[in-house]
Amino acid sequence: MPKNIEVKRLPKDPGPAAWNSILPAAPEYPALTSDIDADWVIVGGGFTGLAAARRLSQLVGDESIVLLEANKLAEGPAGRNSGFMIDLPHDLNSETYAGAHEHDLQQIRLNRAAIRFAHDMAEEYEMDSKVFDPCGKVTGAGSAKGQAHIESYRHHLEALGEEYRLMSLGDMKDWTGLDFYRQGLYTPGAVMIQPAAFIRQAAQGLSERVSFYENSPVIHIDLGNPHKLVTPKGSVKAKNIILAVNGHIQSFGFFPRQLLHVFTYASMTRALSDKEVTRLGGVGDWGILPADPMGTTVRRSSDFMGSGHRVVVRNHATLNQNMEVNSNNIRTAQKLQDKAFSNRFPMLNGIEMEHRWxxxxxxxxxxxxxxxxxxxxxxxxxxxxxxxxxxxTLSGMMAAEQAVLGKSDMLSEFLIHQAPAVLPPEPFLSLGAKVTMRWKEWQAGIEL
Ligand SMILES: Cc1cc2nc3c(=O)[nH]c(=O)nc-3n(C[C@H](O)[C@H](O)[C@H](O)COP(=O)(O)OP(=O)(O)OC[C@H]3O[C@@H](n4cnc5c(N)ncnc54)[C@H](O)[C@@H]3O)c2cc1C
Structure with missing residues (x-):
């Protein structure tokens, strides 16, 4: 007997996807308004869905591929992140426990394979260096505690034989125009993207091979052979489905009590005037990840397709197991971001934030x-x-390989992982997370 899946929740994203809002109007893909057939359906049009679409298109000959996105492409988390494609794990464990060295190296190998895949996409779809910039990444410290984090990370990089360069206070000032950062740690393997532009251009390139439908949330699946995916105005019968919906996999009934739904927040200034850009100094495009994991990420971006020069600050995290934020979360984030901005950019005092999300x-x-x-x-x-x-990107590639090939060298390496662990029960989980996150934010001090 075929079973059904009722999708319990659809994505709700607070505020605008600013990286998308500052671009010219996006190309439109139709909503699904009829009943169609396909060999493959991908649900979700973020990094995972697009990577799955591309890898499938390389593997399945002329079988048909449909991608269903609940909202508009680049409006979800894929178009509202800070745009760091990072090859090195945030926490390196080498020297911490036996076997950790090999584990770190394996993570790095897989991350780099995913970045290469994205790099090929960027080349194939002729992305500008403002959209996909293999410039590496800098972790910045504004306090002695931040410097201690950098020192410990540097130590791990040494143990792994990874390349890095330390940046002095003077280097950081020349690069950013800011007095805030005492030290930086540069590693070369990361890429900085304009996330919304990357998603848009990847989708546009893929659209010759893949049929995209926007504003077409999957609300129901009849399981069978083929499966039938139902959206508000149409349906697709398909043999194979890849669910690339990140945390919303739980809304489809899978991985119950195993996933943490965390929101993080950002603010983007209005476009800076020429005078303000001069007052700021430094180079036109840069990004800094915080040395303290609970600290503030900062990006400065120069004009791209009329977007103007902008500064973006990201910080604060909340656990919202119902997958929706409340007005308190937003208010706290705004306060923290205004503080982080004024601590770092005193020369831009009074500049308003145009977008908050x-x-x-x-x-x-x-x-x-x-x-x-x-x-x-x-x-x-x-x-x-x-x-x-x-x-x-990695898991989209791997899902396509598992579905089509069953096995591959990279898949064997990727599949060495356990299932997500079962979470502590409520209310302990949410209360515990709240206290821990606020405590860590407090401890981050000026790095926040
Ligand atoms: C402020 C911020 C900063 C961040 N910075 C970084 C960073 O610098 N580097 C980094 O690597 N990551 C960063 N992230 C995280 C990153 O954005 C996410 O991890 C990433 O977008 C996940 O990709 P995904 O494709 O798996 O999921 P998503 O991007 O969430 O895409 C899933 C898609 O599925 C769609 N969907 C859900 N349910 C349905 C349904 N029923 N039917 C149809 N479609 C559905 C959603 O609308 C969504 O578009 C950041 C996130 C935020 C919020």
């Missing part, structure tokens, strides 16, 4: 992905543990 991450207790065949011919590529530009 939040976005969803999906984490698991043991940092494992929610991956694999969850029903006959339905694969999950979800739970990117906060680093979805890379991990999502």
């Amino acid at each position: 939040g976005g969803r991450l999906c984490l698991s207790w043991n940092s494992m992905p929610a991956f694999g065949e969850v029903e006959t011919r339905i694969w999950s590529a979800a739970c990117q543990n906060g680093l979805g530009t890379v991990k999502g």
Whole structure:
């Protein structure tokens, strides 16, 4: 007897996807308004869905591929993140426990394979260096505590034989125009993207091979052979499905009590005037990740397609297991971001934030992905543990390979992971997370 899946919740994203808002009007893809057939359906048009679409298109000959996105492409978390595609894990464990060295190296190898895949996409679809810039990344410290974090990370990089360069206070000032950062740590393997432009251009390139439907949330699936995916105005009968919906995999009934739904928040200034740009100094485009994991990420971007020069600050995290934020969350984030901005950019005092927003991450207790065949011919590529530009790309590629090839060298390496661990019960989980996150934010001090 075929079973049904009722999708319990659809994505709700607080505020605008600012990286998308500052671009010229986006190309429109139709909503699904009829009943169609396809060999493959991908649900979700973020990094994971697009990587799955591209890898499938390389593997399945002329079989048909449909992608259904609940909202507009680049409006979800994919178009509202800070745009760091990072090859190195945030926490390096080498020297901490036996086997950790190999684990770190394996993560780095897989992350780099995903970045290469994205790089090929960027080349194939002729993305500008403002959209995809393989410039590496800088972690910045504004306090002695931040410097201690950098020192410890540097130590791990040495142990792994990874390349890095330390940046002095003077280097940081020349680069950013700011007095705030005492030290930086540069590593060369990361890429900075304009996330919304990347998603738009990748989709445009893929659209010759893949049929995209926007504003077409999957609300119901009849399981069978083929499966039938129902949207508000149409349906697709398809043999194979890849669910690339990150935390919303739980809304489809999979991985219950195993996923943490965390929101993080950002603010973007209005376009700076020429005078303000001169007052700021430094180079036109840069990004800094905080040395303290609970600190503030900052990006400055110069004009791209009429967007103007802008500054973006991101900080604050809340656990919202109902996958919706409340007005309190937004107010706190705004305060913290205004403070972070004025601490770093005193020369831009009084400049208003034009866009404020939040976005969803999906984490698991043991940092494992929610991956694999969850029903006959339905694969999950979800739970990117906060680093979805890379991990999502990787899991989209891997879901396509698992679904089509069954096995591959990279898949064997990728599949060495456990299932996401079961979470502590409520209310302990949410209360515990709240106290821990606020405590860590407080401890981050000036790095926040
Ligand atoms: C402020 C902020 C900063 C961040 N900074 C970074 C960063 O610098 N680097 C980094 O790697 N990551 C960053 N992230 C995280 C990153 O954005 C996510 O990990 C990433 O977007 C996950 O990719 P994904 O494709 O798996 O999921 P998503 O991007 O969430 O895409 C899933 C898509 O599925 C769609 N969907 C859900 N349900 C349905 C349904 N029923 N039917 C149809 N479609 C559906 C959603 O609308 C969504 O578009 C940041 C996130 C935020 C919010």
